[in-house]
Amino acid sequence: MYLALGVRRDGTREILGLWIETTEGAKFWMKVFNDLKTRGVADILLAVTDGLTGMPAALTAVSPRTILQTCIPGSSPGMHLIRNSLDYASWKDRKALAAALRPVYTAVSAEAAEAALDAFEAGEWGRKLPTVVAAWRRAWEQEIPFFTFPPEIRRVIYTTKVLVSVNDRVRKVIKTRGHLPRDDAASKLIWLALRNIIADWGKAAHHWKEAMNRFAILYEERSNAVG
Numbered sequence: 001m002y003l004a005l006g007v008r009r010d011g012t013r014e015i016l017g018l019w020i021e022t023t024e025g026a027k028f029w030m031k032v033f034n035d036l037k038t039r040g041v042a043d044i045l046l047a048v049t050d051g052l053t054g055m056p057a058a059l060t061a062v063s064p065r066t067i068l069q070t071c072i073p074g075s076s077p078g079m080h081l082i083r084n085s086l087d088y089a090s091w092k093d094r095k096a097l098a099a100a101l102r103p104v105y106t107a108v109s110a111e112a113a114e115a116a117l118d119a120f121e122a123g124e125w126g127r128k129l130p131t132v133v134a135a136w137r138r139a140w141e142q143e144i145p146f147f148t149f150p151p152e153i154r155r156v157i158y159t160t161k162v163l164v165s166v167n168d169r170v171r172k173v174i175k176t177r178g179h180l181p182r183d184d185a186a187s188k189l190i191w192l193a194l195r196n197i198i199a200d201w202g203k204a205a206h207h208w209k210e211a212m213n214r215f216a217i218l219y220e221e222r223s224n225a226v227g
Contacts, residue, residue: 001170001190004036005163011204011212013162015194016041020183026054026061033062045219046145048157056142065222069157070142081105081139085132097132100125104136110147114140152210153218162205169197 002024004016016036021028029052044066049055059068070081082101086094100120107113117140120126121133136143146157173193180186 001186002032003163003166003170004032005166006041007156007205007208009212011208013198013201013205015166015198018187018190018194020187024053024055026057029055029058030061033058037062043222045215045222046157067145068142069145070139081136081143084135085129088129088131097125097129101132107147110144113144113147149218150214152207152214155207156205156211166194166197169193 002019002021004018005013006016007013017032017039019028019032044063046067046069047059047063048069050070056068059066082098082105085101086097089097100123103116104113104120107116117133117136121130126133146154149157170190170193173189174180174186177189180189
């Protein structure tokens with residue numbers, strides 16, 4: 001199951017839809033984005049997603065002006081890359097490897113981040129684990145948008161606790177229910193769970209006012225048109 005959580009211009013949030021699919025890919029994601037567009041999503045300034053197969057191609061085709069940022073579930077960009085990077089190291093080396101990568105994902109700009117990655121590649125860890133460097137290079141185009149934003153926007157991009165909480169609560173409902181015979185049964189159960197979850201979503205996202213002021217400057221024409 002895939003969920004889309006949207007944040008409106010005024011900072012209020014809502015679940016835009018849920019989709020059940022066994023295999024992901026550009027064709028599936030194009031259907032999702034076309035579905036959202038048909039139902040009234042006029043523009044997307046910024047999309048934050050996991051590293052999903054086919055997502056960049058589908059998003060570019062349907063909404064070419066949207067900036068795609070790979071998911072940031074912690075307080076810094078590239079956290080999913082960090083977890084993947086640590087998989088290449090032994091348990092005793094993981095703490096040191098994470099520390100060596102820190103200058104990359106905490107950099108103040110894209111240029112500084114790339115310089116830090118170059119230094120990492122030329123150093124001990126880069127020689128020892130070239131697969132880590134290769135993983136960062138492959139995902140770089142979806143990582144660097146984060147560094148172009150001011151702190152106010154970075155804060156709302158990396159604060160994904162709401163979506164994590166939604167997923168956790170949905171999983172709990174499904175686990176309690178047990179076996180579900182068909183996809184439509186799962187969809188109905190999840191929809192009911194989501195209706196309860198979003199019941200108290202009347203307030204704007206945390207720190208949204210500061211972020212919206214920055215969005216209004218960076219995307220003056222588009223942000224005024226976004227509902």
